Amino acid sequence: MKIFSKEQIYAGDKLTAERQNITSTELMERAGTQIFNWMHMRMQGAQVPVHVFCGIGNNGGDGLVLARHLVTHGYNVHTYVVNYSDKRSKDFLVNYDRIKNVTKKWPTLLKCAEDFPEMHPDDIIVDAVFGIGLNRPVDDWVKQLFQHFRASKAFTLSIDIPSGLYPDKALEDTDAAVYAGFTLSFASPKLVFFLPETAKYTVQWEILDIGLDPEYLYTTETEAQLIGKHEVLPNYIPRDKFSHKGQFGHALIIGGSYGKIGAVTLAGRAALSAGAGLITTYIPKCGYVPIQSSFPEAMVITDTDNDKITSINFDIEPTVIGFGVGAGTDAKTISAFEAFLKTNKSRLVIDADGLNMLAKKKTLLKLLPELTVLTPHPKELERLVGAWTDDFDKLAKVKAFAKKHKVIVVIKGANTITVFNDKLFVNTTGNPGLATAGSGDVLTGIITGLLAQGYHPSVAAIFGVYLHGKSADIAVEDFGYQSLIAGHVIDYLGEAFIDLFKQPEQPPQQDQEEHREEKQ
Incomplete structure (x- = not known):
């Protein structure tokens, strides 16, 4: 709309x-x-x-x-x-x-x-x-x-x-x-x-x-568009009967540090549930056992360091990389991120500490590939674009930032707004239950999973935000706002996809007849 x-x-x-x-x-x-x-x-x-x-x-x-x-x-x-x-x-x-x-x-x-x-x-x-x-x-x-x-x-x-x-x-x-x-x-x-x-x-x-x-x-x-089911449905890519996992991309999630391996698990599970064909996680050594035991669908590559990422070296060719969840901002991790950006050829989704690294060292922004998707919450956004006086000033700053660095910015909030090419895409799904630890990691994973399948980065961001909120809207009916956790959003993601094709419920026959009489 x-x-x-x-x-x-x-x-x-x-x-x-x-x-x-x-x-x-x-x-x-x-x-x-x-x-x-x-x-x-x-x-x-x-x-x-x-x-x-x-x-x-x-x-x-x-x-x-x-x-x-x-x-x-x-x-x-x-x-x-x-x-x-x-x-x-x-x-x-x-x-x-x-x-x-x-x-x-x-x-x-x-x-x-x-x-x-x-x-x-x-x-x-x-x-x-x-x-x-x-x-x-x-x-x-x-x-x-x-x-x-x-x-x-x-x-x-x-x-x-x-x-x-x-x-x-x-x-x-x-x-x-x-x-x-x-x-x-x-x-x-x-x-x-x-x-x-x-x-x-x-x-x-x-x-x-x-x-x-x-x-x-x-x-x-x-300039602005309201995003609901009718806006995202035309972008849905159906699957062929004879398709195989190799056709749906290989997503690599890089992140984690001692005590924050769960963020990578959530992002990886979300990427796979969003439809990525393959998932690999790149983590410090301390996360190897936790991920292998709790997330058997994932492949794992570990850093040489036990507690944090100090170098990023892998021999796979990922379709898309999600970077930053739970990574921390240690100086060695920032150095590893910079070295990675200088050689990276894959599409990127950057969240959490990845955004904080960009804010700490603004020169890294020049190394981002075009159409990188950034998913900041308000404080992370402020670190990137500076303080704003009001919401309209914020939107102006984000548009200027996105245009300068040729990126897509997802402004997370009650009505998440995706900024791309001077346009604003205002999401209509989601609820206060998403104000919980790990929900941002799940969003990162969903967008990464959609990108892996070949969705354009802007579509992946807009569609991903919609699915993330819709999944929470379905899950909240079972759990309520207070008890909704990030894992539930992943668990209900399939229902969010199915809901895309549900027709609105018709009122009972008697109500329809009364409505016709009113119109007459």
């Missing part, structure tokens, strides 16, 4: 009006009607007080259309105009006149905190104050209004984006935005729904189709 920028949404609105020969007012009517339909289907005439707060721009105009339909359908609706400026948009004024024609209870003008209405936890608030066009901090009294929403504990529904948020930059004041229980977003979700600092402003979101020009939506390239 594409994530359109505000400029692209505005262009889509304009083009839609031209191609469909409608006015912007008619497009606003369509948007407001869709919001009403969404609410009406769920409320079914319930007389819960609905408080619709409208700004004086086009987002407020959408709110006025909604309020008018609520009035004409007999709902208990209270409409307010948040008068933060003397300017009004043309379409807002049209719909202000229209709502006055259907009710004697005209919208209440709010100009300061003394005008705020009383609201209760069982009420519903509709936030149509600001849309995606907001470009400056809100006034203090408007900020107080947003805090009044939250203090009421009423369910809050935001239109397009929680008011106070910018779609393309960070907030100056984290208290100056609406906390929405649900957001109905036009055309596409907004990038801020998925960033650590701003995701908290909407608990859930849904896309409303307001009939924007389909050709425009289909052909327009976006």
